[in-house]
Amino acid sequence: MNMTWHNRSTDVVFDDVDSDADGLSTDEAARRLEEGGANEITSEEGRDALEVLVSQFTSGLVLVLMGAAILSITVGHVVDAVLITIILLANGVFGFVQEYRAEQSLEALRKLTAPSVTVYRDGTRQEVDIMEIVPGDVLVLEQGDAVPADSRIVESISLQIDEAPLTGESVPVEKSTEVLDSETPLAERENMVYRGTTVTRGRGEAVVVEAGMATEMGTIATELAAAETRQTPLQRDLDRLGRRIGVGVLVLSALVVPLLMLRDTALLSAALTAISLAVAAIPEGLPAVVTLTLALGVQQMADENALVRTLPAVESLGSVEVVCTDKTGTLTEGRMHVDRFWVHDEVIEDGFDPADDRVGTLLRIGALCNDADDERGEPTEQALCQAAIEVGIDVDALRNDTPRKDEVPFSSDRKRMATVHTDRIRVKGAPEVVLERSTRVLTASGVEDLDDTTRTQIREQVETFADDALRVLGFAFKPTDDGGDPEENLVFVGLQGLIDPARTEVADAIAETHAAGIDVKMITGDNRHTARAIGRDIGIESDVLTGPELDAMDDAELRDCVEEVDIYARATPSHKVRILRALQDDGRTVAMTGDGVNDAPALKNADVGIAMGVRGADVAKQASDIILLDDNYATIKNAIRRGRTIFDNIWKFVAYLLSANLAEVLLVFVASLFGYLILPAVQLLWINLLTDGLPALALGADSASDDVMRREPRESTGGIIDRPMATLIGGVGLTTTVVLLGVMFLTLDGASTVTPYVMSMVFTGFVVFEFAKLYVVRWSRGTSPLTNRWLAGAVLASFVLHLSVLYTPLNQYFGTVPLGIGDWGRLLTALAVAFPGFLGTAWYVRQSTREHWSTPDRDGDGSLGREGDEQSKRVSEEELDAR
Secondary structure, X not given: OOOOOOOOOHHHHHHHOOOXXXXXXXXXXXXXXXXXXOOOOHHHOOOOHHHHHHHHHOOHHHHHHHHHHHHHHHOOOHHHHHHHHHHHHHXXXXXXXXXXXXXXXHHHHHOOOOOEEEEEEOOEEEEEEHHHOXXXXXXXXXXOOEOOOEEEEEEEEEEEEEOHHHHOOOOOEEOOOOOOOOOOOHHHOOOEEOOOOEEEEEEEEEEEEEOHHHOHHHHHHHHHHXXXXXXXXXXXXXXXXXXXXXXXXXHHHHHHHHHHHHOOOOHHHHHHHHHXXXXXXXXXXXXXXHHHHHHHHHHHHHHOOEEEOOOHHHHHHHHOOEEEEEOOOOOEOOOOEEEEEEEOOEEEOOOOOOOOHHHHHHHHHHHHOOOOOOOOOOHHHHHHXXXXXXXXXXXXXXXXXXXXXXXXXXXXXXXXXEEEEOOEEEEEEOHHHHHHOEEEEEEOOEEEEOOHHHHHHHHHHHHHHHHOOOEEEEEEEEEHHHOOOOOOOEEEEEEEEEEOOEOOOHHHHHHHHHHOOOEEEEEOOOOHHHHHHHHHHHOOOOOEEEHHHXXXXXXXXXXXXXXXXXXXXXXXXXXXXXHHHHHHHOOOOEEEEEOOHHHHHHHHHOOEEEEEXXXXXXXXXXXXXXXXXXXXXXXXXHHHHHHHHHHHHHHHHHHHHHHHHHHHHHHHHHHHHOOOOOOOHHHHHHHHHHHHOHHHHHHOOOOOOOOOOOOOOOOOOXXXXXXXXXXXXXXXXXXXXHHHHHHHHHHHOOOOOOOHHHHHHHHHHHHHHHHHHHHHHHHHOOOOOOOOHHHHHHHHHHHHHHHHHHHOOOHHHHOOOOOOHHHHHHHHHHHHHHHHHHHHHHHHHHHHHHHHHHOOOOOOOOOOOHHHHOHHHOOOHHHHHHO
16 A cells, blocks of 8 residues: 555544545546546456467477478478468457456456445536446445445444455454554454455445555555466466477487488488477377366356366376365355354254243343344344244244334444334353343243353254354343443343354365365454364364464475374464465475465465355456356365366377377388388378367367266376376387287288378378277276267268378369278278287276375385375265265
8 A cells, every 4th residue: 555544533634635624626526537537446357359269379398399390381381371360260269269268257257246336526426337446436335235445434333344254264354433553454454444354243444545456455455466376287288398398399300301301312202201299299189278278167167167268277186196175165164154043951953842831931131132034134143034934934024013213233342233123132142241231030930030050051062053153142131221431231142153064065075075185275364163163074184283383484394294284273364375485385286276465475375266156355256267167165175076087088189199109200211211202291280180179189088987076186297298198109109000010011912102092091000090999998997998978970071081081083183092891801900909908008008097096105215195194084985975
């Protein structure tokens, strides 16, 4: 902020902003708006269309393809260049459409915020657009209003503000007009209200002192803009793969041209062979297939209430090792609920005798001594109303029949509220405060004197409720005609214990997350007891570390601690950043949830930032990779499952494509050593387009394998080509090369030159082998071979396309001739020879992969690593199935 305002009187503040209690004139507000600009946070705006489009053409693999297209044009292979260009453009369009659609969805979410606010203009109340608020405007704040700009309180009538989006404080803050010390921290500035916060109770007026980017939210947004954007594991893997392929193409070309010229091959022929090898080495379809697979995942996740802002973020969930999650509204319902009652000598949880009026009296006090209803108001008071409604009390009728004559409002000093009605005075508040003012108690037999034994019993019951993480309120009444102080000589009626309960689906979601080898860290602003109780309910058992305890640790101590502690209480958004950094410094891949403005840096720097779509601040959403449209942890679990499934599918078609490319390169290279150019560039490009196109895309529609959530997270630093994939690529690629070289030599039958017939046999053999290999690759990853109907259709369509280049006039462009029945028989025989090699390799890969997934020894010394230490938190496969 430009100045400090909380240490100034309201008169000084009005002078400083050149305004008064009547607000600004319309003309003066317009002048200030033109001079200072709109009241907006500029970083809230998403990427424009051009930025999204350009981002589709920056990966290493795409740059290699661009180089191949330019090289093809240079040597006159225009058809090849056109085909590569079409692939690049298609890839760019697919990625652009998906990511820009996500940006537009985010913009729509942003516009759902309150479009107008009430201010004094020309001395009267007026509704103005939030963008037109300027310093000097006097805001009228009422329950439910969103605060549009940083402002100094000038009037407060029981005004309470939910400042969780800015400070992380889960309890609404009561506001006053008192001047505060200049060193007062942000979370304790009771005479200020800030943009992005919400009025939960009461009413008040405040003069705007900072708007737009000068607000606290704007300051954080400015810091956020400087945060480094982290690449996802998939982006790193594909960029690394693109660079390696590019270097490989250059090295291969540099070797083959002089080698062939030493064998008296003409320079042009040697150059054509080098180009063929380059085309063979580059998986042209990989960027498009990856993009479309991710796009499909985006659509599926949108149906599951997760809005993905960038395509690679879908897959990056597959390598997440730790999920750091908020409690309120994510693990819990985000709405206070009365969990149990106590009336004299009895705790009531599931139901009560309708004839016993003690509970009815307790609930009616809660509904009448109350400024909310079941939909609007302070969360605790809403819960009291809902509790009365759930047992059949018509709260509206009750309030009409029992009107309020007077009230003594709640304050943090008094810790109680009293309302005066015709028949009774009704009081609610902190149990000890209400108990101190009570001399009688309502029992099953009627009103009796409140003795020391009963007082002790009530205090013990309050402690029992508190140990179960309940927020406890006491309730009492007094007949109006009793006289005396309205809040003395009360009849104590009972207790209501409230809690924000865990979502019913979260315990199962946590169990499945633990079974997947993922740690879950709960970070909440609530107290230690509440945090521990909710953790116990949802399956997170751990010691609890509080914010002050965390502050006392240095970074090294915290790094050791975060591996053991899974529950953090009294934590602020700044603590989230430290926890995140400690986990990342330990080599962990972290998904972080958040909803507040101060959460934005943690979301931006997390490996996967997940913002809340319902209660999240715009800056938090903009900093995130994924937005939960229902603020539900179970959606995170579903997104992780989707991310792992997508990585599985990417793994399958990368293995499939690269095994084909390896076979193409080896076949062309070995044949060239014997003086044969067996597959020209156009045929190699057709093989890549045909087999890497529709069939590879169909792999992206594969459903999740049965064990996808029973594996350890993949290592994000290991690269997409892991040992199992390298084994599959090498084994299948070598088998294809050897068998097709045999087909070539048998078909040549001693001839010195390659004829169109020989080319057609090897060309078609390659296509047939690739179609068969699809099912082998799927089986190696644990996917049943016959479960994807789209794959069968894609293979059939691609086979028909290949027949068109054999049996139609298109064959003149590809240098092919029609094949006879006998030729097809020979190709099927060759496939039968190769198939045992395919299956043997796939079986070995499948077994070694399963052993890797099922072994918790990640430290390599026979002892359990950190995954092994977590076994007590995870359920067995049998228990998970039972759920």
